[in-house]
Amino acid sequence: MSSRNSVAIITSPRPRVGKTLLARLLTDFHLQEGRPVAAFDLNAGEGTLAQFLPEHVTRSSIDDLKGQMALFDCLMTEDDATKIVDLGQVSFERFFTLAFQFGLAEEARRRGIVPMLLYLMSPDRRSVEAYRDLCRRLPEAMLAPVHNEIFGVAQYGNKYVPIGSGTVIVRLPLLAANVRKYVERPPFSFAASKAAAFDVDAYIELKHWLQRIYREFRDLDLRILLAAPRHTPIQQSG
Amino acid sequence: MPKPAIILIGADKGGVGKTTVARTLLDYFGARHTPTRAFDTEWPRGTLKRFHPDVTKVLDVTSVSDQMKIFDTVSSTEARVTVIDVRAGLLSSTLQALSNIGFIELGKTGQITLAMFHILGPSIASLEEIAEITRFVGDANYFLVKNHINETSFFEWEPATYKSYFKQIKGVEEITIPKLNEMACEQVEVAGIPYASFVANKNTKGETANYSFVLRGYVRHWLGQVWGEFDRVKLVDLVSPKSEKNIRQAAG
Numbered sequence: 219m220s221s222r223n224s225v226a227i228i229t230s231p232r233p234r235v236g237k238t239l240l241a242r243l244l245t246d247f248h249l250q251e252g253r254p255v256a257a258f259d260l261n262a263g264e265g266t267l268a269q270f271l272p273e274h275v276t277r278s279s280i281d282d283l284k285g286q287m288a289l290f291d292c293l294m295t296e297d298d299a300t301k302i303v304d305l306g307q308v309s310f311e312r313f314f315t316l317a318f319q320f321g322l323a324e325e326a327r328r329r330g331i332v333p334m335l336l337y338l339m340s341p342d343r344r345s346v347e348a349y350r351d352l353c354r355r356l357p358e359a360m361l362a363p364v365h366n367e368i369f370g371v372a373q374y375g376n377k378y379v380p381i382g383s384g385t386v387i388v389r390l391p392l393l394a395a396n397v398r399k400y401v402e403r404p405p406f407s408f409a410a411s412k413a414a415a416f417d418v419d420a421y422i423e424l425k426h427w428l429q430r431i432y433r434e435f436r437d438l439d440l441r442i443l444l445a446a447p448r449h450t451p452i453q454q455s456g
Numbered sequence: 457m458p459k460p461a462i463i464l465i466g467a468d469k470g471g472v473g474k475t476t477v478a479r480t481l482l483d484y485f486g487a488r489h490t491p492t493r494a495f496d497t498e499w500p501r502g503t504l505k506r507f508h509p510d511v512t513k514v515l516d517v518t519s520v521s522d523q524m525k526i527f528d529t530v531s532s533t534e535a536r537v538t539v540i541d542v543r544a545g546l547l548s549s550t551l552q553a554l555s556n557i558g559f560i561e562l563g564k565t566g567q568i569t570l571a572m573f574h575i576l577g578p579s580i581a582s583l584e585e586i587a588e589i590t591r592f593v594g595d596a597n598y599f600l601v602k603n604h605i606n607e608t609s610f611f612e613w614e615p616a617t618y619k620s621y622f623k624q625i626k627g628v629e630e631i632t633i634p635k636l637n638e639m640a641c642e643q644v645e646v647a648g649i650p651y652a653s654f655v656a657n658k659n660t661k662g663e664t665a666n667y668s669f670v671l672r673g674y675v676r677h678w679l680g681q682v683w684g685e686f687d688r689v690k691l692v693d694l695v696s697p698k699s700e701k702n703i704r705q706a707a708g
Contacts, residue, residue, distance in 0.1 A: 283639055287670045294669040320673025 223331040224442045225293050228364075229305040229313075230338040231348045236366040237338055240390055241267045241304035243428075244336075245274055246408040247435045254299035258289055260313065261306040269404035278303075280312055290320065296329050314352065323358040332445045334360040334438070336388060339378050340369070346377045353381055360385055360445055362438065367392040384441050391430045394423045460530045461569040461695035462538045464551075470544035472575045473603040475503045477633065478541040480682045481573075482508050483652040485537055487683075488692065493535035495526055497543040497550070504541045506648050511535075517542065517550050527559055530568060537695050551592040560592055569694060571597035573631075590625050597694060598625055603633045605641065629689045634681050640674035643667060651679050 228241045241257065245267070248255035257275040259268040268275040279285040293301050305313055317323075326333045333356070337349055353361060360382030365372070367390060380386055393401070397420045401408070408428060413421050463481065465474050478494065485492040494512040496502030499522075502514035515522040517540075530538060542550050554560050563570030572593045590598070600622070622628065644654045647667065655676045659665040686692075 283637060283670070287668055290670045290673070291668050316673070319677040320670065321676055322673075325669060 222442055222445070223296050223298060223300075223329070225301040225303070225326065225331060225333045226336055227303045227305055227313075227334070228336045228338070229303075229310060230340065230345060231307050231310045232338070232340050232342065232345050233307050235338040235340050236364075236368065236390055237306065238265065238267050238270070238304055240336060240338065240364060240366075241302055242270050242406075243390075243408060243431055244435060245271055245302050247432055248300055248302075249274065249407070249409040250432075254297070255302060256292065256299045257302040257304070258292075259304050260289075260309045261304060262308070265402075265404060267304040270406050272405055280309055280316060286316065290316070290322070294322070294325055294329060294331065296331060310348070314355065318355050323356050327358055332360060332442045333358070334362060334382075334442065337361060337363050337378070338390075339363045339365055339372070339374055339387075341372060341374065341377075349378055353379070357381075360441065362386070362388050362441075364388045364390055366390045382441065383444050386437075388434050388438065389430075390434075391427055393427050394420075396420050397424045397427070400424070458536055458696045459566075459568055460533075460538065461536060461571065462530065462540065462563075463571045463573060463695075464540050464542055464547075465573040465575065466542035466547035466550065467544065467575040473605055473633070474541055474544070474575050475507075476605050477573055477575055477601055477603065478504050478539055479507050479651060480633070480679065481539050481686070482511065483650050483679065484683050484686050484691070485695075486650070487652060490537055490692075490695065491535045492537040492539060493533060494539040494541065496541050497546060498541070499543075502541070507650055517546055517553070523553055523557065527554075527557065547589065551589060555592055563593075569597065571599065571694060573599045573601050575601045575603055598628045599631050599689065600628055601631045601633060604635045605633055606635075606638075631685045631689060633685070634678060636678040637671070637674040640671040640678075643671050644675060651675055655679060 226244060228237050228244065230237055238261065241259075245255055245257045255274065257267060257271065258278040259266050259275050260278050260280065261267065268277045276288075278289045280289060289303075293303070323333060335352060335356070337352070339345070339349075349361075349363070352359075362380055362382070362385050363374075363378035365374075365387050378387070396417070400406075400411075400416055400420060401424070408424075411424070416424065465478050465481070467474055475496075478496075482492060482494055492511060494504055494508060495517075496504040496512050496514045497517040498504070499514055499516040502512065505512040505514050513525070515525055517523065517526075526538065526540065540550075551560070559568075560570070562568045570593070572589065574589060622630075644651060647654060647659070647665070649658070649660055653659075653662075654667060655672050657665050657667055657672060
């Protein structure tokens with residue numbers, strides 16, 4: 219299948235909002251579909267993306283030039299692999315400062331790469347302000363707010379406005395409690411999970427849940443295909 | 457017809473980054489589509505020529521015939537701006553030569569725009585030149601450039617001493633060239649192209665190259681800061697004040 223080169227940055231300035239879970243799911247979605255994918259983990263500590271999917275994830279750091287080149291140069295390569303970045307709160311500011319200084323959005327447009335931000339919503343002011351800031355700084359990126367349903371039916375009102383052609387809020391459905399214990403200990407791949415390792419009920423529940431989130435990802439894929447470069451004047455970096 | 461502008465870039469010491477500043481200026485005017493030419497006085501082999509071969513001529517500024525090449529063509533050339541990278545140690549003598557042939561006078565009477573970019577070295581000795589140079593340039597269009605592009609060029613002057621020199625010149629503007637990541641800097645040197653071409657990912661022939669996005673990003677950000685400094689001191693107004701007025705008149 220031919221699809222546009224895209225970079226999905228999964229992020230939030232808050233810890234424990236479901237970034238890594240979403241990054242795991244998106245990576246596994248590509249693996250399951252048999253599409254090339256390269257995932258990058260910008261987190262340290264326990265339960266990171268690289269621990270869950272060690273064979274498919276590169277541990278990254280943007281503290282020094284070498285790490286920056288390893289990550290950003292790869293993100294801007296048109297090799298048909300979808301790039302996924304799990305961007306935690308520790309590197310949040312630094313990543314977007316660099317992306318802005320380097321002119322990542324303009325470079326992506328030149329290369330026909332669609333940059334997409336999957337932003338885990340939370341109601342706190344800091345998170346809302348950081349989202350607004352990103353809308354302003356990366357006017358050419360697709361911004362898709364993600365509602366993690368583990369936080370209930372939160373009303374965010376118009377605090378998080380999706381940006382980009384036809385972009386809507388992405389839903390990360392709540393995973394039933396009886397399934398969680400199976401998927402929360404690394405390493406674990408949703409794509410490679412075998413029925414034999416589960417209770418029947420839990421397995422059916424898991425498959426059902428995966429179907430729902432994968433449907434959201436397929437919608438996102440369509441939007442990436444439709445994403446026409448928006449005609450905004452190129453801004454000189456400050 | 458806007459009056460021609462001449463920008464002299466000099467320092468009495470070598471290795472303070474005159475050519476770097478000249479290159480950023482050529483990129484700056486290039487990005488603004490201002491016709492510009494440059495003279496590299498590092499005769500016979502100029503560094504500036506290597507990076508901007510199309511607009512740069514290398515010449516020997518101590519020879520009278522080469523002086524004529526610069527100054528006799530000032531009003532006949534297409535170029536609105538002439539950038540002269542004055543070789544280390546030749547700043548005072550170049551200014552003396554300019555004075556002798558009446559060029560400084562042309563600047564003072566407003567027939568040409570004369571600007572001086574004085575690149576400061578890290579030692580106190582270079583401050584003593586300032587007094588010497590102001591003798592020639594007067595108090596107009598004088599820019600003191602602190603070049604931090606390399607880590608090595610740190611500034612160790614005592615603030616009081618610096619101020620006392622600084623005060624001697626009226627209307628002097630200070631320009632700061634920030635530090636550029638060493639590796640990014642080195643890559644541009646190796647590529648032998650203008651900074652702007654490196655940022656645009658082009659090789660010497662103008663074809664798409666394969667430079668690192670991150671290194672280009674560092675140069676992009678740095679060049680943006682340098683140009684921001686040139687904007688701040690209103691360099692464009694200085695080199696084309698008349699054309700600005702014409703545009704405004706044409707617009708009604």
